Amino acid sequence: MNPLLSLDSPMYSAWLTYRRRKSTPFYPRFLVVENGVGETAATELREGLFNLLGARPVLVPEDPGSGDGVVVDGDPSASVQAGGYRIQYERNDGRWLARITGHDALGCLYGSFAFLSQLQQRQDLSVPFIVEDWPRMSLRMLDHWDNLDGTIERGYAGSSIFFRDGMIDPDPSRLTDYARLVASIGINAVCINNVNVHEPETRFLAPPYLERLRSVANRFRAYGLHLYLSVNFASPMILGGLLTADPLDPTVAMWWQTTAERVYSYIPNFGGFVVKADSEFRPGPFTYGRSHVDGASVIANALAPFHGTVVWRCFVYNAQQDWRDKKIDRARAAYEFFQPLDGRFPSNVFLQVKNGPMDFQVREPVSPLMGALPKTSLLMEVQITQEYTGQQRDLFYLVPFWKEVLDFTILGHGEATTVGHRLMQVGPDEMRSGMVGVANVGDDPDWTGHPLAQANLYGFGRLAWNPQLSEPEITREWVARTFGWDILVNKTLETMLTASGQIYEAYTAPLGVGWMVNPGHHYGPNVDGYEYSQWGTYHYADSQGMGVDRTRTTGTGYVAQYQQPWRDIFESPATCPESLLLFFHHVPYTHRLQSGKTVIQHIYDSHFEGAANVDWLISQWDLLKGHIDIAVWNRVFQRLQQQRVNAREWCDVVTTYFWRKSGIPDRRGRLFY
Ligand code: GCW
Numbered sequence: 001m002n003p004l005l006s007l008d009s010p011m012y013s014a015w016l017t018y019r020r021r022k023s024t025p026f027y028p029r030f031l032v033v034e035n036g037v038g039e040t041a042a043t044e045l046r047e048g049l050f051n052l053l054g055a056r057p058v059l060v061p062e063d064p065g066s067g068d069g070v071v072v073d074g075d076p077s078a079s080v081q082a083g084g085y086r087i088q089y090e091r092n093d094g095r096w097l098a099r100i101t102g103h104d105a106l107g108c109l110y111g112s113f114a115f116l117s118q119l120q121q122r123q124d125l126s127v128p129f130i131v132e133d134w135p136r137m138s139l140r141m142l143d144h145w146d147n148l149d150g151t152i153e154r155g156y157a158g159s160s161i162f163f164r165d166g167m168i169d170p171d172p173s174r175l176t177d178y179a180r181l182v183a184s185i186g187i188n189a190v191c192i193n194n195v196n197v198h199e200p201e202t203r204f205l206a207p208p209y210l211e212r213l214r215s216v217a218n219r220f221r222a223y224g225l226h227l228y229l230s231v232n233f234a235s236p237m238i239l240g241g242l243l244t245a246d247p248l249d250p251t252v253a254m255w256w257q258t259t260a261e262r263v264y265s266y267i268p269n270f271g272g273f274v275v276k277a278d279s280e281f282r283p284g285p286f287t288y289g290r291s292h293v294d295g296a297s298v299i300a301n302a303l304a305p306f307h308g309t310v311v312w313r314c315f316v317y318n319a320q321q322d323w324r325d326k327k328i329d330r331a332r333a334a335y336e337f338f339q340p341l342d343g344r345f346p347s348n349v350f351l352q353v354k355n356g357p358m359d360f361q362v363r364e365p366v367s368p369l370m371g372a373l374p375k376t377s378l379l380m381e382v383q384i385t386q387e388y389t390g391q392q393r394d395l396f397y398l399v400p401f402w403k404e405v406l407d408f409t410i411l412g413h414g415e416a417t418t419v420g421h422r423l424m425q426v427g428p429d430e431m432r433s434g435m436v437g438v439a440n441v442g443d444d445p446d447w448t449g450h451p452l453a454q455a456n457l458y459g460f461g462r463l464a465w466n467p468q469l470s471e472p473e474i475t476r477e478w479v480a481r482t483f484g485w486d487i488l489v490n491k492t493l494e495t496m497l498t499a500s501g502q503i504y505e506a507y508t509a510p511l512g513v514g515w516m517v518n519p520g521h522h523y524g525p526n527v528d529g530y531e532y533s534q535w536g537t538y539h540y541a542d543s544q545g546m547g548v549d550r551t552r553t554t555g556t557g558y559v560a561q562y563q564q565p566w567r568d569i570f571e572s573p574a575t576c577p578e579s580l581l582l583f584f585h586h587v588p589y590t591h592r593l594q595s596g597k598t599v600i601q602h603i604y605d606s607h608f609e610g611a612a613n614v615d616w617l618i619s620q621w622d623l624l625k626g627h628i629d630i631a632v633w634n635r636v637f638q639r640l641q642q643q644r645v646n647a648r649e650w651c652d653v654v655t656t657y658f659w660r661k662s663g664i665p666d667r668r669g670r671l672f673y
Contacts, residue, residue, distance in 0.1 A: 084134025185461025330536030506610025
């Protein structure tokens with residue numbers, strides 16, 4: 001990507017777009033940054049204040065006693081949590097003072113970003129007030145599925161910002177811009193390479209690469225980001241030349257130890273390793289008859305002396321299933337593999353669980369593992385990159401969907417809690433938790449391919465910071481920070497974003513069934529695309545009905561993995577939430593929904609409505625012409641036009657398919673093919 005292009009894009013600065021305020025009660029002339037706060041906070045504040053207020057405060061060692069100013073200092077009592085801060089606005093003798101007090105250097109940085117964000121959002125500063133905030137989850141991580149050749153698995157926004165043509169070769173200024181963007185929403189860890197670690201990336205643990213990685217880590221460090229790498233479980237063989245990767249073999253353990261020492265000698269604040277093992281044909285401990293605990297432990301023990309962490313993924317299932325065999329249920333796999341291992345991992349291992357039991361479909365129930373690992377450090381993985389949700393061509397705001405997952409009730413230590421609370425938990429034995437988002441970022445000038453997909457990146461960071469923030473709060477913040485203050489823009493965009501996910505869901509896979517996509521790239525409709533495949537991804541549509549029976553009584557038994565009351569709620573079609581009806585049940589097309597409609601009529605209606613609502617999205621966007629930058633407007637407009645074509649295709653393929661299967665006509669007599 002041509003770096004000049006990036007400077008031209010008004011979306012490049014994303015939510016860190018600091019527009020000059022027309023008026024301000026506050027004109028800081030000086031900035032005091034106490035020792036230990038770090039240069040980054042000072043730089044961000046000076047640049048930010050200049051852009052927002054036109055004031056370039058002078059850096060001074062202490063409050064000169066006159067004029068408005070900003071003071072940043074560290075004080076562990078400012079917040080009980082690492083990374084926390086307090087911002088206090090005071091009015092003394094007619095002058096304004098903003099005091100940002102961080103629990104630590106990171107808290108000072110987060111506090112500085114928060115202060116600038118308040119100015120950006122036109123917080124009323126005319127009355128003194130105090131704000132306190134802190135990150136609720138300990139790990140707030142972005143995973144990039146980037147490969148050394150510059151491609152990105154499931155990437156929809158250009159090429160990698162880290163790798164190019166077999167080299168670790170980030171544009172340094174873009175790397176810093178990335179770091180500030182994600183640090184400003186509280187991200188503290190970034191894994192830069194694909195969890196599918198191929199031969200070239202396996203070599204990252206060798207010196208020439210570590211040298212390059214060190215410079216990436218240094219840029220990250222200034223913004224409080226820890227670098228993580230995905231590693232290949234078979235590294236001891238591929239890189240170390242050993243004949244085995246058996247986790248219980250002493251030479252293997254030794255190899256991981258030497259490797260960890262080497263990595264930390266280059267990168268002292270290195271975060272750790274992410275591992276996809278025994279999953280989708282990646283090597284793992286099963287080859288040697290060992291367990292996931294054995295596999296994770298050998299690596300975790302090597303990292304422990306350096307306070308490094310292993311992030312071990314639970315996305316493990318049989319990817320070579322016989323579609324004829326209706327007893328196997330992929331949805332059951334992660335729980336069956338990992339629930340029995342609760343409490344058996346070393347304390348520096350996190351288990352990373354996808355939000356649903358399958359694989360980032362538009363609609364899935366919450367993974368039952370969320371409530372089944374009380375003695376384990378737990379990370380919930382969500383997909384910011386829109387693999388199954390429109391690939392950054394179709395608009396899909398993910399925050400409402402993530403909120404549903406975070407607000408889902410589970411039992412924690414015998415009491416009802418929510419997934420969000422579970423992930424905030426800091427427990428005994430250094431148990432920690434957090435969220436991981438598969439990043440939607442590439443080297444496109446606007447970072448995310450679709451300008452409005454930036455809202456998903458922003459929303460992810462905000463929810464990992466505090467899962468209790470509401471969707472409207474997050475949306476309002478993002479719109480105001482990105483596009484400034486224009487009532488029409490704010491209201492219209494908020495409405496569009498909030499509705500977008502439901503619209504997409506309506507014209508794609510009905511009632512929680514999932515997987516009706518083209519195999520491989522996963523874009524566009526193909527009802528039977530995965531029906532007779534090895535991947536465990538079926539809808540079982542026949543002439544009478546459709547859906548997967550996952551009940552205890554007649555189905556795969558998956559429902560039994562849930563705690564009460566969900567086990568009973570999901571078991572019966574009468575109580576199962578309708579959005580998940582076909583995920584849990586096989587029902588006749590004539591089954592009546594609460595609306596009084598039959599399932600088949602619902603499929604027809606929702607698809608036509610969903611497709612029509614894309615026209616509504618376009619009409620909303622039309623209202624904004626002239627109110628936002630024309631290049632951005634055009635880009636989104638063009639994407640929406642494409643979405644209209646795509647939605648029409650989905651609608652026609654799905655309705656025609658089910659009409660042909662069922663032979664049941666549409667009560668409203670619409671056209672099928
Ligand atoms: O959803 C699937 C994706 C794969 C991905 C895998 C995973 C990185 O289609 O591209 O591999 O999930 O999460 O490991």
